[in-house]
Amino acid sequence: MSRSARILVVEDEAMVAMLLEDTLNDAGFQVLGPAATVAEAMAVLDAERPAGAVLDINLGGETSAPVADRLAAEGVPFLICSGYGASGVLPAHAARPVLAKPYDPGELLRTMRRLLAG
Amino acid sequence: MDGSLSSAVQSVPAPVPAGRRRRGVSIRVHLVLFVLLAVVPAFALAWLAALEGATAVRTERLRLLREASALVAVQSSDGDIALSPRASRAWLAAIIGPDGQVSGGDAGFVESLSGFFADLFVNHPDLVPPEGGILTGGGPDGHSWRFAFSPLPGGSGFFAVAAMPEAAITAPLEAHVVTLLLSGGGVLFGTSLLIALHAARRLGGPIAEVERAARAFARGDAAVPPAGSGVGEVDALAETLARAAGERLAREAERLAIAARLEMVLATTGDAVLALDPAGKVIYLNRQAAAMLPAGVRGAGRSAAELWPAGPVPDLVERVTAAGGRARATGFDPDQGRWIEAEALRDADGITLFLRDVTQARALEEALRAGRAQLQAVLDHLPIGVLLVGADGRLEFANRQAADLLGEPLDAGRLLATDLRTVALAEALAADGSARGEVWIRRRVGEDVLLRFAAAPLPASAGGARATVVAVTDLSEERRAADALRESEIRFRTLAEAVPQIVWSAAPEGGIDYVNPRFAEFTGLDMPSEAAPGGSATHPEDREQARSAWTRALASGEPFVLEYRLRGAAGEWRWFSAQALPAREPGGRITRWIGAATDVTDLIAARVALENQVMAEAAARQAAVAAAEALAASEERFRRFAEASPDVLWIADGPGRRYDYVSPAFERIWGASRGDLLGNPRLWAASIHPDDRPRVAVARGGGGDAPFAGFDCEYRILRPDGQERWIREIGFPVLDAAGRLARRGGFARDVTAAKQAEERQTLLIAELNHRVKNTLATVQSLALQTARGLATPSDPLRRFLAEFQARLLALSRAHDILTARTWSGAMLDEVVAAALSPWRPDDGVGKPRIEVERGPPVWLPPKAVLGLSLGLHELATNALKHGSLTVPAGRVILGWTSEPDQGVRLRWVERGGPPPKPPEHQGFGTRLLQRGLPGELGPGSTVAFTYLPEGLEAEIRFRAGTAPP
Known part of the structure; x- marks a missing residue:
């Protein structure tokens, strides 16, 4: 596990994105994004392949399903954050770890590390 | 005339009864007696005389024959012919040669007969019997003689002849006959004389008497012949004569009596009777006929047509005169001023005419x-x-x-x-x-x-x-009307029991006489009278209004329409839209009120958001009104209701294989033609969404051999145009009078709008929850970011951040539970599991430090869920910081039990830690538990702490909520 692993953050709530960014940065990750829309996320993914990703499902009117599909296709591990809790998960990605908002930053890091470890 | 005839009849003596007159011996008997007395002796005498004569003749002949035989026997054998001697000289004998020459014999005889024999043999040789015999011929004395010829033996042609005069033979016989004649004649004469005398004496007299009597009878006198003549036939004749005389007298008397009666009848009958001769002249008329003549006119000898020229008589008389037989005619006679019915009878003697005055009879008729x-x-x-x-x-x-x-x-x-x-x-x-x-x-x-x-x-x-x-x-109409009423009543009941609304019926004055089971099911009240608007189940605020509206409707006959709340069996209030319509008989009089109440609570709740649904429900309400009408009226009206209903109403046969009726709404909702469905009943099942089809097939089909008991299910259909619709369908059995399944009926409603509204609502709640969670996350972020901004993070600040975040997360978890149940509440064990989840062993298999002993199921309202989640979080945090969980061996046991009156007792027991101390100052956790929590758990709730040396014990008592159905 590289200390400088790049994590894609897809989150439309600015405050939450900031918290995520700080948490990941403090833990030694490098944050890509945060992307607030699917287009932004896709742009980031076009540019480079992250080591992992944190996806908010609901991006102000659209869902991050296309991003999740692409990440899954490219083999990038990711976890899902959702205000819906367990019930709002995309059916195609039901096996991915889910954190219900608001979540404990420590738990987020633990989950991410576990994902990256493999 | 009558008198004389009557007396003549009376003078006839009664006929002598048969048997009293002695009848004499029959004349045959007399004759038999005569024969016996006279004829038999005469016959006997004659017979004796004849017998005597015959005996004498035979004796004489025998003698003569003997002599003749002796004559022949003397022929000698030497051929000499000689006559044998003989005793009697009655015979004369001679020998006669072949030429008639007498060669020997009695001298006298030979002489007298030589000529005779010569003549015989020469002139009449054919008369000579060659074999011998007897000839009769004239003798020499002129008398008749008999000659016996006997040829001599040897064929010499000689005959021995014996001759004898005829008289010598017959003389004895004549002597006997004379005697016989004399004696028989005497006897016969005497007998005849006797007969004559006897007959004269026994028959002549009586016959003469009878003859005299017969003459008298012929004259018509009542002659009586003498009795006891002694001769049967005479007596019988006399008796017959006497009887005939008696009968003749009786008949004569009868004829006279009949004549008298006829006369009387003619005199007393109401009809006029006239006898006319063949020419039509009156020869007799009775009193009535005379009365019909004008005064002073005599009818006898005049023609009937002349007497009554104007009436029906002339024609009638002419008709029977010409045609004979009988005829009848009625006519008005202006001369008499009367209606006359005339009848004429024509016979050999003339015409009988009957006239009758029928004026009065005609008037009566x-x-x-x-x-x-x-x-x-x-x-x-x-x-x-x-x-x-x-x-x-x-x-x-x-x-x-x-x-x-x-x-x-x-x-x-x-x-x-x-x-x-x-x-x-x-x-x-x-x-x-x-x-x-x-x-x-x-x-x-x-x-x-x-x-x-x-x-x-x-x-x-x-x-x-x-x-x-x-x-x-x-009576048929009455009976048919009664049958139709009964039929309609059964149909009403069946439909009323099947519909999801509360349905009731009331007498014209408002007394409830029927309410369907929906009412009891909802309110738990089984008193039909409570179903009336404003009954005890009605909300107190609505009660007065409902009562007065109902009273007004009853008084005016106008339909009753009102919305009011009813209390459910569990105590909840729900809004109902009620309608009642009067059923009227043809004359307009109200016979019954039919009411229906529909639960519209959900409609009212979603009224603004679900405008379409409201529209549909309004239509459904109209349909309910129509249903009430249809229920109160005939099937035809039911059908009209069905045609107007926004729902699909269908009726199928008992096995459910054929639709008898499908309402037009089918075409609107299904987008397919009703004709297609009636032609192919499988169309319905085929239209169901493939995902729902197996489930619905089981529900609608009734499942295997189980009797069809109805169903209520929701499913999607795919229309031919590709649209998807949600359908709620209620099916019910229609039973006949014997309780057998006769048909199936059902309603299918398009609930797509309601479904969409429901989905939208779910989405809204989810969205709201999402926003709340995002907000919590934002708050969390804000707190952390704020702390981050401080130059030097201190321990207290880090502790604040950790505690704040933990409490925030506990609150968030409680939210998750409530969101899953659309904020209706949650079960206590769910709440405990969520609140204590941070202290679950990471691997999930190790023994948890906080053991949960699950008690009975307890339902908590939303407020209690939030409060208890935070409270448990505080207890756990406290145990970890100050209590039993500060040491590895310490543990906590959490359990709950139910108390009377829905009470719940939750106990938090810490063991194995250091002895607890009451806190020196009230921190947030303590305040939340002791002050905040009871408020959240509802009235009567308590939270108590006990600091035992072995560990802290907390006891939380509260009242459980009522879970929604």
Whole structure:
């Protein structure tokens, strides 16, 4: 596990994105994004392949399903954050770890590390 | 004349009874006696005389023969011919040669007969018997002689001849005959004389007497022949004569009596009777006929036509004179000013004419005919059928209404039992003379008819036969109406029990006489009277309004329409939209009120958001009104309701294989034609969304052999145009009177709009929850970011951040639970598991430090869920910081039990840690537990802490909530 692993953050709530960014940065990750829309996320993914990703499902009117599909296709591990809790998960990605908002930053890091470890 | 005849009849002596007159011995007996007395002796004498004569002749002949034989026997054998000597000289003998020459014999004889024999042998040789015999011929003395020839033996041609005069033979016989004749004649004469005397004495007298009597009888006198003549035949003749005389007298008396009676009849009869000769002249007329003549006119000897020239008489007399026989005519005679009925009878003696004054009879008849016509007119206009039936079962009269009722012409004279289709009526009338009853008549045309009949015998007429008058009325309409009412009532009940609304019916004055099971199911009240608007289940705020509206509707007959709240069995209030309509009979009078109440709580709740649904429900409400109308009215009206209903109403056969009826809404909702469905019932199942199809097939089909008991299910359909619709369908069995499944019925409603609204609502709640969670996350972020901004993070700040975040997360978890249940509440064990989840072992298999001993299921309202989640979080945090969980061996046991009156006792018991101390100052956790939590858990809740040396014990008591259904 590289200390400088790049994590894609897809989150439309600015405050939450900031918290995520700080948490990941403090833990030694490098944050890509945060992307607030699917287009932004896709742009980031076009540019480079992250080591992992944190996806908010609901991006102000659209869902991050296309991003999740692409990440899954490219083999990038990711976890899902959702205000819906367990019930709002995309059916195609039901096996991915889910954190219900608001979540404990420590738990987020633990989950991410576990994902990256493999 | 009468008198004399009568006395003559009386003077005839009674005929002598047979047997008293002694009858004499029959004349045959007399004759037999005569024969015995006279003829038999004469016969006996004659017989004796004849016997004597015959004996004498035979004796003489024997003697002569002996002599002749002796004559022959003397021929010698030497051929000499000689006559043998003989005793009697009665015979003369001679030998005669072949040429008739007498060669020997008695001298006298030879001489006297030589000529005779010569003549015989020479001239008449053929007379000589060659073999011997006897000849008769004239002897020499001129008398007749007999000659016996015997050829001598040896064929010499010589004959020995013996001759004897004829007289010598017959003389003895003549002597006997003379004696016989003399004695027989004497006897016969004497006998005849006796007969004559006897007959004269025994027969002549009586016969003469009888003859005299017969003459007297012929003259007509009452001659009586003498009795006891002694001769049977005479006596019988006399007796017959006497009887004939008696009978003749009796007949004469009878004839006279009849004549007298005829005279009397003619005198006393009401008719005028005239006897006319063949020319038409009157030879006799009775008193009545005379009375019909003008005064001073004498009828006898004048022609009848002349006497009554203007009336019917002249024509009639002319007619019978020409044609003979009998004729009758009626006419008005202006001379007399009367109607005359005349009858003429023509026979060999002339014409008998009968005249009758029928003026009065005609007037009566006319009046009767007019009366009858009036009666007929009256009877024909009666609303009931009237029949007059004779004692013989024949129809004497029937009015028009009766013919209409029985459906065939009722001609008089027809037999009720066989000529008409009224056998049943005839039997009912004959059965026990029943005066009234009901009977089905099979009509020739049209439907059978149920008749009520009332029969009454008429007073017996002069003939003694009693006719019966029968009044009949048609009960069929009444009966059919009653059947239809019953049918309609059953249909109403069946439909009323099936519909999801509360349905009730009330008498015109408002008394509830029926309410369907929905009412009891909802309110838990099984008193039908409570179903009336404003009953005890009505919300107190709505009660007065409901009562007065109901009273107003009853008084005015206007439909009742109102929304009000009803209390459910569990105590909840729900809004109902109620309608009631009066059912009226054709005259307009209200017979019944039919009401329906629909639960519209959900509608009211979603009214603004679900405008379409409201529209649909409004239509459904109208449909409910229509349903009430349809229920109160006939099937035709039910059908109209079905046609107008926004829901699909269908009726299928018992097995559910064929649709009998599908309402037009099918075409609107399904987008397919009803004809297609009726032609292919599988279309319905085929339209169901493939994902729902197996489930719905089980629900709708009734499942295997189980009897069909109805269903209520929701499913999607795919229309031919590709649209998807949500359908709620309720099916129910329609039972016949015997409780067997006769049909299936159902309603299918398009609930797509409601479904969409429901989904939208779910989405809204999810979105709201999402936003709340995002907000919590934002708050969390803000707190952390704020702390981050400080130059030097201190321990207290880090502790604040950790505690704040932990509490925030506990709150968030409680939210998750509530969101999953759309904020209706949650179960206690769910709340405990969520609140304590941070302290679960990471691997999930190790023994948890906080053990949960799950108690009975307890439902918590949302507020209690939030409060208890935070409270448990504080207890756990406290145990970890200060309590038993500060040491590895310490643990916590959490459990709960139920208390009376829905109470719950939750216990938090810490063990294995250091002895607890009460906190020195009240921190947030303590305040939350002791002050905040009881408020959140509801009235009567308590939170108590006990600091035991072995560990802290907390006890939380509260009242459980009521879980939604």
